[in-house]
Amino acid sequence: MTEELKDIQKEENIVYKKSSLLTDNVMHYCPGCTHGVVHKLVAEVIEEMGIQGDTIGVSPVGCSVLAYNYIDIDWQEAAHGRAPALATAVSRLHPEKYVFTYQGDGDLASIGCAEIMHACNRGENIVVIFINNAIYGMTGGQMAPTTMIGQVTATTPYGRDVKLNGYNMKITELIAQLPGTCYVTRESAHTPASVRKTKKAIRKAFENAGQNKGTSFVEVVGTCSSGWKLTPEKANEWMVDNSFKEYPLGTMKDE
Amino acid sequence: MAEVRLMKGNEVIAEAAIRCGCDGYFGYPITPQSEVMETLMIRKPWEETGMVVLQAESEVASINMVYGGASCGKKVMTSSSSPGVSLMQEGITYLAGAEIPALVVNVVRGGPGLGTIQPAQSDYYQTCKGGGHGDYRLIVLAPASVQEMNDFVDLSFELAFKYRNPAMILSDGVIGQMMEKVTLSPYKARWTDEEIEEISGSWATTGKKANRSKNVSTSLELDSDKQEEFNLHLGRKYKAMEENEVRYxxxxxxxxxxxxxxxxxxxxxxxxxxxxxxxxxxxxxxxxxxxxxxxxxxxxxxxxxxxxxxxxxxxxxxxxxxxxxxxxxxxxxxxxxxxxxxxxxxxxxxxxxxxxxxxxx
CATH class of the missing domain: 3.40.50.920 (Rossmann fold)
Structure with missing residues (x-):
């Protein structure tokens, strides 16, 4: 490294750097995927709060099954949908720790519907990060409970039909009704401003856990370029035009 | 002096759990074993030893709570009866695959299906030949008395931690419901954080310390070579059990x-x-x-x-x-x-x- 570069890279000149909690493992996520951004935010919040040694993450089954490869904390890899049950036990046995689940919409709103509802209703002192991209990404783009009416997926090739498939599940609205939750919000991560806002929400959720306030639930409406068969840019546009209408952004509960 | 009491097998499971330093019990009611959780709730061990007791929303949740809690290196258990244990099979194979020690008690009733609430021994295949998917084994102890219901709780945890493998007490409705004289075990303190660090520090998810790499409790391995090596490792572990742990x-x-x-x-x-x-x-x-x-x-x-x-x-x-x-x-x-x-x-x-x-x- 030249002397000139060293001079530029002085601490006071650094405006951005990768969180030290993000590992050097190459992420398996597709270009344009929301997971990478949210992983970064979670890592930054944990680092900035100085709670790396006191945080246990629970990863789901789905695209983010390998989340434990990317954030340098202790992790548990749950069976499909069961992350809130694991987190419940960790939190009960270690009430002083920060415990969070990281789940997709298939994991949380379909197969894991019972576990998330009951964990939130008991008011487990955990953080739930919920990525909703309205599709099953990992298995190749099948219908999720959150897939919207008319949306084309591998198992709704003619579009989601209410008569055949029922309605899309707005689970965050249901979660907000449960008395055990203290903070329920729906965010996105498609613009610099929305990324900053989502980071604030994640930070607030972890701070709530530190104050033993109950369940904090942060939904991030995201994209799935591969599943939606759109470029990352088009996927963002499609999300704004379609997902945000069904899943309007905003905080539903903050107690 | 030894404490001798007249107790039901199911009640003794609860008492033995408290006394052996169990950290957590997560369960769901089902006949003929509901007395296990009922006894724990009456005893309120959280006030006495700090043991956590929680009624879960299902057997599926119970076993996954066990997976989460036990992944922290804690002594964690659940109990159920046949239909409930069928629901737990997914969690049990994850425990085996992640090499997490834990205890499941099955007070067996007749099946298949909803079957009967009366005693049976028809879950031998499920317990000893699989139940869940994949190549795995459980350490299986079969009590024939209320005394053994007491003794096998501590023994199951000992063997589970020795081999980093889930253990099951395969009981039945007779042993669970009958009352017999039992000599209760003396109290053992729950493990301290330092003891857990010493016993299970290489794998327990207790929060990443600066002096070690992260611990991950997982049964996922996408690299076939590594998965085969892991299965061979499990095979060696089961062989060691066969050589050292046969009891009769x-x-x-x-x-x-x-x-x-x-x-x-x-x-x-x-x-x-x-x-x-x-x-x-x-x-x-x-x-x-x-x-x-x-x-x-x-x-x-x-x-x-x-x-x-x-x-x-x-x-x-x-x-x-x-x-x-x-x-x-x-x-x-x-x-x-x-x-x-x-x-x-x-x-x-x-x-x-x-x-x-x-x-x-």
């Missing part, structure tokens, strides 16, 4: 010409059947497997030269008999006898069965 009891076997093989409540009834046989001039004995996995294969085989036949007695259509036949390997006749559907065989029926199925056959 022999009753009246010294001069026996005919032998019953039975576990749990059937073994208790066989003890009386031996007396009836001997009154009839038939030299009968009993080999009682205490560990169903690892199975006392060698011990049964060693008995073969002195025997004319073996009757495997089980409250099932004949499940354990497969393992008895493998042990005997065709050298002498082996048959199965047992009532099903919640009916318990009488000692006379067992003695008669030995005569009709083995001696006169």
């Amino acid at each position: 009891e022999k009753i009246s076997c010294d001069d026996a010409e005919y032998m019953f093989v039975a576990y749990g409540s059937s073994a208790r009834i066989c003890q009386k059947a031996i007396e009836i046989c001997r009154e009839r001039g038939i030299k009968a004995g009993l080999l009682r497997p205490i560990t169903l996995y690892p199975f006392p294969t060698k011990q049964i085989k060693e008995m073969v030269p002195q025997l004319k036949g073996v009757l495997s007695v089980e409250l099932s259509m004949g499940q354990m008999v497969d393992d008895v036949r493998l042990a005997v390997n065709g050298a002498i006749p082996v048959e199965h006898y047992g009532h099903v559907g919640g009916i318990i065989h009488s000692p006379e029926e067992i003695a008669d069965a030995l005569e009709t199925l083995i001696i006169k056959a």
Whole structure:
């Protein structure tokens, strides 16, 4: 490294750097995927709060099954949908720790519907990060409970039909009704401003856990370029035009 | 001084859990074992030892709470009965795949399906031959008395942590519901954080410390070479269990010409059947497997030269008999006898069965 570069890279000149909690493992996520951004935010919040040694993450089954490869904390890899049950036990046995689940919409709103509802209703002192991209990404783009009416997926090739498939599940609205939750919000991560806002929400959720306030639930409406068969840019546009209408952004509960 | 009490088998499971330093119990009500959680809730161990007790929303949640809690290196358990344990199979194979020590108690009732709430021993296949998917084994202890319900809780945790493998107490509705005299174990303190660090620090997810790399509790391995190596590692572990952990009891076997093989409540009834046989001039004995996995294969085989036949007695259509036949390997006749559907065989029926199925056959 030249002397000139060293001079530029002085601490006071650094405006951005990768969180030290993000590992050097190459992420398996597709270009344009929301997971990478949210992983970064979670890592930054944990680092900035100085709670790396006191945080246990629970990863789901789905695209983010390998989340434990990317954030340098202790992790548990749950069976499909069961992350809130694991987190419940960790939190009960270690009430002083920060415990969070990281789940997709298939994991949380379909197969894991019972576990998330009951964990939130008991008011487990955990953080739930919920990525909703309205599709099953990992298995190749099948219908999720959150897939919207008319949306084309591998198992709704003619579009989601209410008569055949029922309605899309707005689970965050249901979660907000449960008395055990203290903070329920729906965010996105498609613009610099929305990324900053989502980071604030994640930070607030972890701070709530530190104050033993109950369940904090942060939904991030995201994209799935591969599943939606759109470029990352088009996927963002499609999300704004379609997902945000069904899943309007905003905080539903903050107690 | 030892504390002697008259208690139900299910109540004793709860008492033994508190006394052995168990950190957490997560369960869901189901007959005939609901007294386990009821006893814990009455005892309020969280005020006494700090043990966590939680009624989960389902057996699926219970076993996954066990997975989460046990992944922290804590002594964590659940209990259920057959239909509930079927629901737990996914979680059990994850525990095995992630090498997480934990205890599951199955107070077996008759099936298949919703079946009956009466006692049965028809979950042998599920427990010892799989149940969940993939190549794995459980350490399986079969209590035949309320005393063993007490003793096997601590022993199960000891073996589970020794091998980093889930253990199961395979009981049945008879042992769970009957009352007997029991000598309770002395209290053991729950492990401190420092002790957990020493015992399980290499894998327990307690928060990443600066002096170690992150611990991840997972059963996922996408690289086939690594998955094969992991399966071979599990295989070596199971072989070590087979070499070191077989437990059994022999009753009246010294001069026996005919032998019953039975576990749990059937073994208790066989003890009386031996007396009836001997009154009839038939030299009968009993080999009682205490560990169903690892199975006392060698011990049964060693008995073969002195025997004319073996009757495997089980409250099932004949499940354990497969393992008895493998042990005997065709050298002498082996048959199965047992009532099903919640009916318990009488000692006379067992003695008669030995005569009709083995001696006169």
